[in-house]
Amino acid sequence: MGPLTILSEFPEWINLLIAFCIGIGFGFALEQAGFSSSRKLAGMFYGYDTTVLKVFFTAAIVALAGSQLLSFFGLLNLKLVFVNPYYMNATIIGGIIMGAGFIMGGYCPGTGISALSIGKIDALIFLFGGMVGAFLFAETYPYIQTIAMENYKGPMRIEEWMGISPEIFTLILIIAAVALFWLAEHAEKKFSRTEITTDL
Amino acid sequence: MNKTNYMNPYFAGVLLGLVLLAAMFLSGRGLGASGGIKYTVVALVGAIDKQHAMESAYYSKYFENGESPLKNWLALEVFGMILGGFISGALSHRLKFKIEKSPKISNNKRLLFAFLGGVFFVYGAQLARGCTSGAALSGMAVLSVAGFVTMIAIFGSAYIFAWFFKSLWI
Amino acid sequence: MMDARIKYSVLLVGIGIILAFLPFNAAESFRLKPTELLSKSCSEDIYFSVDQVARFMNNEDSTVQIIDVRSAKQFHECNIPGSINIPFSDLLNPLWQPTLNQKEVKNIFYGNSDQTASYAWTIATGLGYPNNFIMKGGLNEWFETVMNSQFSGEKITPAENARFETRLNARRTFTQINSLPDSLKTRFFNAKMLKESMLDGGCE
């Protein structure tokens, strides 16, 4: 019955060991997907490579559906799984800033780490910039604290917000994702840039 | 160079989803990456100027329990990521030092924008309390509204900014 | 490439349809098996006497939290000082889950009699929350034993003496706190704020 480390009295180091192993899997999956290449990632926004969309949605749906099935079989208590708190203003503003950073740097933090691990120098600089960003945030925190805390909605879940059952919402999400996959593969043909994609 | 192809994206997605599911099942939480960067910074600031770290409204909470900020789930996960990426790169013969960029721009330009991108991305991630992995991906997997809003905001804004930075990539 | 897309699409949609038609919602149901819950319910160890609760209150014992499951109106009239008001109808409110679902302190439920407290106990235990208890007899018993009891008899043993002293102290605190004007009372109760979630996660 999960989550294991919350329900059992494991010592802290086991939890950290699990974190390390999860990290290995995470890094491996990202690299294998091709997320270690900034030009592949940027392809998402110019249409010539839509790997990001495919991997991202498949992964979210597998984890979502998997956790609901584990809960149904009594193996996982979903009430004990962390749900991200929703600070409306901070989430939207932060997301917009992140989008700008994404297209400038070509990475997000996770893919940047994955690219660093195979020796990409631009990823190293990106992560260095990331550290500067985190430092700047900490130093400017007193000035933006109000924005960061505004419109707090708690760990709100989508089914409470929309008033439908989580399983039905999952099905809707899956259908939307399947439609997006179809669209993405058409876009790849339409905006094809063979001079870039053969290079990757 | 004998380079192996990338994995089928859907299969890679299933793999990534299973890793995320394992994190939820084992530790009751999602994945994260920007948090690891933050803890590195917190640890660095703590090592350089402990006084400043203890007084700051932001840093002090990470030093409350007296342990190193790097002895943390997210920090350990990020160390694992580097190893995992390295293993994958080695298996697929992709290990190589290089600057990846469009041939039309100079190395310096690429590195400058990589730096700026990093600054923006992690600053935004701190504000939104998570990045593409911590907030968008893990958030969607637990159906949190924050996850969906983050995902839409990141990708929506990236599509708009993509028009301005077209020359960087194409 | 297209083959792969169709294959994974069929897989995901198939799983999605099964999910959408799952016969019951396990996440909103009891976690314990019926037989487990029944055997816990039969145990006498789930009860604290009013004297024990009076002692917890006097010592401001931080290993327990006393939970009043009556309505907010009744709670305002009088309550055990230091208790938290979680009306029974509000028991499933997500904001209370960090308070109720934790391993650190014992939850002691009380109502006017044993009835609502027993409902609340069974629901909290069934949901898999650890460390739930009931104050046996509820506030009615509290009034009879702690508030109104008089020592009658010739000699008092040391044990009885200690018990009566506990009751006397509890009675005094109970009367004092509940006699406060409403504004002060509210301030006192609001000191017990909602707790932050105990779960870690995200990039925080």
Place this chain on the structure above:
Amino acid sequence: MHLYKNLKIVILVIVVLLILVIIRNSDQNIFKREVKTAIEAVQTNSNLITPDQLQKRTNPYLVINLGSGDRQDSIQFQHSVQIPFENLLDKANRQVLNEAEGDLILFSVDVATASKAWVILNQLGYKNVMILTSEENPDELKHKFQPDTTVRLEQDSI
């Protein structure tokens, strides 16, 4: 051709999952009802019934005496059966509950036992379970708190 071979595996996975779901659903020893149904059902005390009301009842019912054998209760009812609380979910007793006609009326000397049994049975999906109680509203405060109007709390103790 290749596609159909792949689809076979996918369909196999889905069928296995479906079978597992059906097996899980047929398990009698799990709770399947949403908890909020229990909370809603007791809001108005409509799950309580007094002996008077019971006597006037015309539709069928079965009184379940939750007391254990050695503690014989003085009250006797028509249509009653004794099931000690700890044996409530034994196979034979589940059979009795399943086959009972009409309402199930729970009775115990202490109100706590019947209340706990009520929640368990409600969550197992039994409809029309009621608690027999001699009082209209057993969960009532029978004492009135007498405030001490002379109380002045010192400022520093708040």
